[in-house]
Amino acid sequence: xxxxxxxxxxxxxxxxxxxxxxxxxxxxxxxxxxxxxxxxxxxxxxxxxxxxxxxxxxxxxxxxxxxxxxxxxxxxxxxxxxxxxxxxxxxxxxxxxxxxxxxxxxxxxxxxxxxxxxxxxxxxxxxxxxxxxxxxxxxxxxxxxxxxxxxxxxxxxxxxxxxxxxxxxxxxxxxxxxxxxxxxxxxxxxxxxxxxxxxxxxxxxxxxxxxxxxxxxxxxxxxxxxxxxxxxxxxxxxxxxxxxxxxxxxxxxxxxxxxxxxxxxxxxxxxxxxxxxxxxxxxxxxxxxxxxxxxxxxxxxxxxxxxxxxxxxxxxxxxxxxxxxxxxxxxxxxxxxxxxxxxxxxxxxxxxxxxxxxxxxxxxxxxxxxxxxxxxxxxxxxxxxxxxxxxxxxxxxxxxxx
Amino acid sequence: xxxxxxxxxxxxxxxxxxxxxxxxxxxxxxxxxxxxxxxxxxxxxxxxxxxxxxxxxxxxxxxxxxxxxxxxxxxxxxxxxxxxxxxxxxxxxxxxxxxxxxxxxxxxxxxxxxxxxxxxxxxxxxxxxxxxxxxxxxxxxxxxxxxxxxxxxxxxxxxxxxxxxxxxxxxxxxxxxxxxxxxxxxxxxxxxxxxxxxxxxxxxxxxxxxxxxxxxxxxxxxxxxxxxxxxxxxxxx
Numbered sequence: 001x002x003x004x005x006x007x008x009x010x011x012x013x014x015x016x017x018x019x020x021x022x023x024x025x026x027x028x029x030x031x032x033x034x035x036x037x038x039x040x041x042x043x044x045x046x047x048x049x050x051x052x053x054x055x056x057x058x059x060x061x062x063x064x065x066x067x068x069x070x071x072x073x074x075x076x077x078x079x080x081x082x083x084x085x086x087x088x089x090x091x092x093x094x095x096x097x098x099x100x101x102x103x104x105x106x107x108x109x110x111x112x113x114x115x116x117x118x119x120x121x122x123x124x125x126x127x128x129x130x131x132x133x134x135x136x137x138x139x140x141x142x143x144x145x146x147x148x149x150x151x152x153x154x155x156x157x158x159x160x161x162x163x164x165x166x167x168x169x170x171x172x173x174x175x176x177x178x179x180x181x182x183x184x185x186x187x188x189x190x191x192x193x194x195x196x197x198x199x200x201x202x203x204x205x206x207x208x209x210x211x212x213x214x215x216x217x218x219x220x221x222x223x224x225x226x227x228x229x230x231x232x233x234x235x236x237x238x239x240x241x242x243x244x245x246x247x248x249x250x251x252x253x254x255x256x257x258x259x260x261x262x263x264x265x266x267x268x269x270x271x272x273x274x275x276x277x278x279x280x281x282x283x284x285x286x287x288x289x290x291x292x293x294x295x296x297x298x299x300x301x302x303x304x305x306x307x308x309x310x311x312x313x314x315x316x317x318x319x320x321x322x323x324x325x326x327x328x329x330x331x332x333x334x335x336x337x338x339x340x341x342x343x344x345x346x347x348x349x350x351x352x353x354x355x356x357x358x359x360x361x362x363x364x365x366x367x368x369x370x371x372x373x374x375x376x377x378x379x380x381x382x383x384x385x386x387x388x389x390x391x392x393x394x395x396x397x398x399x400x401x402x
Numbered sequence: 403x404x405x406x407x408x409x410x411x412x413x414x415x416x417x418x419x420x421x422x423x424x425x426x427x428x429x430x431x432x433x434x435x436x437x438x439x440x441x442x443x444x445x446x447x448x449x450x451x452x453x454x455x456x457x458x459x460x461x462x463x464x465x466x467x468x469x470x471x472x473x474x475x476x477x478x479x480x481x482x483x484x485x486x487x488x489x490x491x492x493x494x495x496x497x498x499x500x501x502x503x504x505x506x507x508x509x510x511x512x513x514x515x516x517x518x519x520x521x522x523x524x525x526x527x528x529x530x531x532x533x534x535x536x537x538x539x540x541x542x543x544x545x546x547x548x549x550x551x552x553x554x555x556x557x558x559x560x561x562x563x564x565x566x567x568x569x570x571x572x573x574x575x576x577x578x579x580x581x582x583x584x585x586x587x588x589x590x591x592x593x594x595x596x597x598x599x600x601x602x603x604x605x606x607x608x609x610x611x612x613x614x615x616x617x618x619x620x621x622x623x624x625x626x627x628x629x630x631x632x633x634x635x636x637x638x639x
Contacts, residue, residue: 282488
């Protein structure tokens with residue numbers, strides 16, 4: 001409280017004569033009551049462990065239900081995601097939130113390859129997001145190439161950055177790896193900030209081209225004889241088309257990421273990632289090459305980060321280093337960890353939860369991060385291994401029952 | 403087949419192996435016995451390339467392998483079931499086995515190999531969809547051996563297969579080791595603390611004390627050796 005009190009309770013006010021301090025006792029009061037209540041509830045919960053067998057049972061049933069019906073839930077979720085832009089309550093704002101959530105889902109799935117499967121804690125994932133976004137921005141503004149050419153190139157550049165990061169950290173593990181990756185994320189951001197000639201520094205890069213629908217742009221001011229999306233399909237011009245298109249674009253990109261991850265888990269390299277996460281020496285004695293395995297994990301994870309970055313750049317039509325701060329990395333890592341490391345569905349739930357949550361609490365303004373923290377604490381308290389912590393086996397042999 | 407010559411391995415400043423020379427001929431079962439900390443596991447790790455020797459050479463089928471990467475050594479035909487089994491506890495039994503054949507990329511029909519392992523250790527077949535961590539110690543040991551066999555090695559290194567396992571299962575595992583040697587024609591280099599079992603099984607054997615080979619001979623000779631009886635065999639060993 002000694003630290004917390006002054007931080008929250010005193011608000012500085014700048015006036016002509018200097019800096020004033022306004023105490024905010026009401027706010028402090030609420031926070032004290034709030035934290036005391038929270039603490040009380042936690043204690044209550046832990047002191048009645050024996051009584052809540054019923055609750056545990058239900059929880060177990062629920063988690064069983066989830067693991068049995070996982071496929072149904074995934075399909076329902078998929079259908080919902082497809083129908084989402086056309087649901088009656090979906091307005092422009094919600095569609096925007098949807099795009100954001102999907103972007104984070106994609107980033108989460110990409111990072112899940114590195115953290116969840118290969119077990120390499122990467123706190124600088126945003127660097128690849130940034131590399132993807134900037135290479136997309138630069139390619140599209142300097143060469144004027146279209147989205148569909150720049151997208152794979154952005155992915156390749158990001159993968160290259162992944163290998164670049166991968167080499168020096170091959171020998172590191174655990175905390176040390178996390179620190180180096182954290183540093184890498186910052187290095188990339190600082191380079192972007194200071195390499196003025198190339199990146200425009202803090203001004204960022206603007207005027208990035210929007211993606212087109214098979215060559216049909218989403219614009220209203222057309223020259224003679226040109227078609228755009230709405231004229232081609234004889235639709236009334238609406239900015240929503242563009243947004244819906246972007247929504248589906250990121251949905252497809254995210255699904256590609258997911259599909260790729262699910263497939264690669266069944267290949268030797270994917271299985272080697274999971275084995276490496278568990279025991280490096282055992283891997284070596286079985287002939288798994290840890291160098292290649294780690295590098296591919298970094299490269300492929302980074303590649304999807306790059307795709308997401310390219311999408312981000314084209315959606316915003318503007319990139320600047322501000323968008324790639326450490327907090328982004330932290331959110332992505334939080335999504336993966338809260339979702340349950342290695343669980344694809346968990347990532348979705350966590351992304352909806354975390355991003356949706358911060359949106360819902362937008363009115364709280366500066367206390368948003370507190371609400372965010374609270375949500376994390378609650379999840380870690382009740383589901384310490386993440387929302388979904390089950391791991392599906394990758395192979396099942398059929399037939400021969402002895 | 404495997405010729406270890408004057409190996410010296412260090413952990414930092416501490417010398418774990420002093421001038422060790424051991425020979426394993428094709429088709430043999432060779433046992434290495436010794437107390438805790440004698441350097442047995444270090445020797446196997448050195449053969450597998452996970453530890454590098456400071457001096458000395460290791461020759462496998464006419465090739466120097468003392469500087470090779472571990473995964474290349476596995477490709478040459480030496481695989482290991484490491485000490486403490488090191489099962490991937492979150493992966494299923496099948497996935498553990500499949501990992502053993504990872505060096506073969508996609509070209510190989512691993513299903514047949516898995517079937518052979520299941521014939522060797524039927525209990526694994528019942529457990530195939532369980533996670534490795536839920537198996538008993540003996541089952542894990544079988545899995546570790548099976549996993550090493552998935553690489554189709556010419557030579558199998560076994561590090562303490564009897565460690566922490568119920569005696570009944572130990573017998574079963576040693577029978578299986580003999581089978582692997584006789585029927586699958588895999589040369590076996592076995593490291594054990596359970597001296598009696600190891601010597602009974604072995605064609606030839608070595609004794610390692612404080613990083614040095616002190617005694618060598620056939621399994622039967624060593625079983626009758628007074629010193630060995632006193633040091634390793636009496637008291638129920």
